Structure formats: C-alpha cells, structure tokens
Amino acid sequence: MNTYLMLGSYSPDSLQEADADRTSKIVGIIEDLGGHIFSIYALLGTFDLAVVLRLPSNIDAMKASMAMTQGTGISWNTCPALSVQHFDELLDPAFEDVQAETADEPTEPGFRATDLN
Secondary structure, eight states: OEEEEEEEEOOHHHHHTOOTHHHHHHHHHHHHTTOEEEEEEEOSSSOSEEEEEEESOHHHHHHHHHHHHHHHOOEEEEEEEOOHHHHHHHTSHHHHHHHHHTTTSEEETTEEGGGGO
16 A cells, blocks of 8 residues: 545635535545545645545556546645655665666556666
8 A cells, every 4th residue: 555645725616615525525535446544634825635545556546636526626636655764765775776676577567667768
C-alpha cells in the first residue's frame, strides 16, 4: 500500500453544493478501491481540504482522484508521500546500489523504467 496526500479545492459551484455527505462519498470511493483514509482536514489557504490515505497503487490513486472529482465537484491534487524515515533511507549511499540492481524490473505491467530513456 502507498501513502498519498490529496489536496482538494472547491469551485464556487462545488462549494454551493457541498454537504456533509461529501465525506461519506470520499470514504466510500477510497474503500471501494481497497484503500484506507487516515484523516481528512478542512484548510485555510490555497487548498480547502487535505486527505491522508493509503491506496494499493498510483493507478488506484488516479481512479480515486477522478471519482472524487466526479462525485463531489472538488478538484484534487494527488501527491505520493513517503515517511521521513523512508526518505532518510533513500539518502543512504547504499540505496543507490539497490536501485541499480532493480532498475530493469517493471514498475507497472507492460511498463519498464528503462522505457523512459
């Protein structure tokens, strides 16, 4: 399971149509995709909502973003997230050796990291 931060922005229309059911819609969409929501926050500033969640894959995150926009009218920015501990592990020079060993492994069915070169 991967961790994501989804940042939502209301449009004037979606804000007028907002109701408490939007939260249950969001939870249902994530659970239907095999995910789990840790928390949902209302924000002040550039974004109006933040959702911290786990989903099986980036493809599921894309599906969630599209379904959540269709179901709520809220626009979403989806960010894959790593714990700081995991990020610190990536800073270890030994990680480069592991990364080089796995560079030829497919990251998604039918896609290889080397296809980007």
